[in-house]
Amino acid sequence: MKRKDFLKKTIIGSALAAVGFPISRNLFGKEKLQTNIGKRGIEAICSPTNTHMVGNGFKVMNFFPNGKGFEERMSPFFLLDFNAEVNFPASDIAKGVGVHPHRGIETITFAYKGAVEHHDSKGNHGIILAGDIQWMTAGGGVLHKEYHEQTFNRSGGAFEMLQLWINLPKTHKMTPAKYQSIKHTEKPKVELPNGQGVVHVVAGEYEGTKGIASAFSPIHMYDIHLDAGADFSFQLPKEFNSGILVVDGSISVNDKKAPENHYVQLKNEEGQIHIKADKKTILMVLSGEPLNEPYVSYGPFVMNTEEEIKQAIDDYNNGLFGFLQD
Ligand code: MN
Numbered sequence: 001m002k003r004k005d006f007l008k009k010t011i012i013g014s015a016l017a018a019v020g021f022p023i024s025r026n027l028f029g030k031e032k033l034q035t036n037i038g039k040r041g042i043e044a045i046c047s048p049t050n051t052h053m054v055g056n057g058f059k060v061m062n063f064f065p066n067g068k069g070f071e072e073r074m075s076p077f078f079l080l081d082f083n084a085e086v087n088f089p090a091s092d093i094a095k096g097v098g099v100h101p102h103r104g105i106e107t108i109t110f111a112y113k114g115a116v117e118h119h120d121s122k123g124n125h126g127i128i129l130a131g132d133i134q135w136m137t138a139g140g141g142v143l144h145k146e147y148h149e150q151t152f153n154r155s156g157g158a159f160e161m162l163q164l165w166i167n168l169p170k171t172h173k174m175t176p177a178k179y180q181s182i183k184h185t186e187k188p189k190v191e192l193p194n195g196q197g198v199v200h201v202v203a204g205e206y207e208g209t210k211g212i213a214s215a216f217s218p219i220h221m222y223d224i225h226l227d228a229g230a231d232f233s234f235q236l237p238k239e240f241n242s243g244i245l246v247v248d249g250s251i252s253v254n255d256k257k258a259p260e261n262h263y264v265q266l267k268n269e270e271g272q273i274h275i276k277a278d279k280k281t282i283l284m285v286l287s288g289e290p291l292n293e294p295y296v297s298y299g300p301f302v303m304n305t306e307e308e309i310k311q312a313i314d315d316y317n318n319g320l321f322g323f324l325q326d
Contacts, residue, residue: 039254040235040271048084048261055097057148058083058161063245063263065297071167073265074241075290076217078105078302079165082245084261085113088148090156096147099326102138103312104173104302106166106215109134110223112247112282114159115149121322124179131184131223133202135213138300139168139175141315143324162245162284167302170293172216180213187212187223197226197277199234204287206234219288226251226277238270242287249281 049061060081065071071078088095096116109116111128118126118134121143126134136144148159168175187200190209203211204220211221220236226249236242244253244264251258254274258264266273275283294304301312315321 038271040238040273041267041269042254042256043265043267045253045256045258046263046265051084054081055095055146056093057088057095057097057146058163059086060163061261063243071297072290074243074286074288075292076167076169076219076288077164077241077243077286078167078295078297079163080245080263080286081163082247082261082263083159083161085158085160085248088114088153088156088159091153094147094150095153097145099143099145099324100300101141101143101312101316101321102136102300103141103315103321104138104168104308106135106137106168107144108136108164108166108213109146110162110164110284112160112162114157114161115152116161117147117149118144118179119324120144120177120179121324122177122179124181126179126181128181129184131200133180133182133187133213133223135180135182137168137175137178137180137216139172139177141312141321142177143321145324145326160247162247164286165302166215166217166219166288167291167295168216169291170304173303173308175216182212192226192230192232195227196230196232197224197281199224217288217291220285221287222283222285224281224283224285226275226281226283228277228279228281230275230277230281233272233274235270235272236266236285236287237289238268240287240289241268242266242285244273244286245284247282247284249283250278251281251283252276252278 051059060083063080115129127149188209190199199206200223201211202221203213203215246258246262298309
């Protein structure tokens, strides 16, 4: 399906086709997943990486980019930094990352434990708590800062977050910056049968339920909460680059074990994704249509050419990204 078409689709039949269902399927019958197709292959189950600090507030393992071209493998997703659960001590010193620019991407922060505060040069401000998401479109350029929320910082405690960057398509690189603050309770959800858990639909859709966030590429993004013993299957479009991060808990995916803090890279092929949860589990599922465009990245900027990177640096140095007090 063409990118443009996907973004325009609103009717349920087409939307379901986009997540891998045959369009001829009887939408109003009680028929669930097609059972006559095989399982989607698993390309790799990546172990937790060494951690590094981002600023003084985020202790992250980086799954991509990883210097091996993996950002291209997961295009349009460009970066996945995961701060697995860690205990931050009580502190009077602000913890996080001070004012810095972005251009050419969207930065998406998921909070699982603890609290994060965001300010940007467009005047947006938000505090995210467990389950909440901040979705910042940097587009043509913005300055922001990301800190542990002050009350949390003073008390300390369990902290678990992730940050994802989505590369913007060439035609939307310079879109005006914007900010979406998404509360956990606002995410549309699909209850799995027999109380096995809930699929919170962040973007794209899951079995016809549309996500809350708007993105610039055809993507699906799910925040899945499972109870021990959950056992279900779903599908994603075969041409979409797709992966699953095991945030908490432990699963098997198509009979392969994926423990906590592991990242599962799926092959680009048709097939069911069969998940079994060994214990209470939280997953973050990503799936997106590859951009297939050249890109050049330099720190917080991801553009299509070297020229555009130079321009971004010049524009930043000339104050065109606005102003934000640190
Ligand atoms: Mn940032």
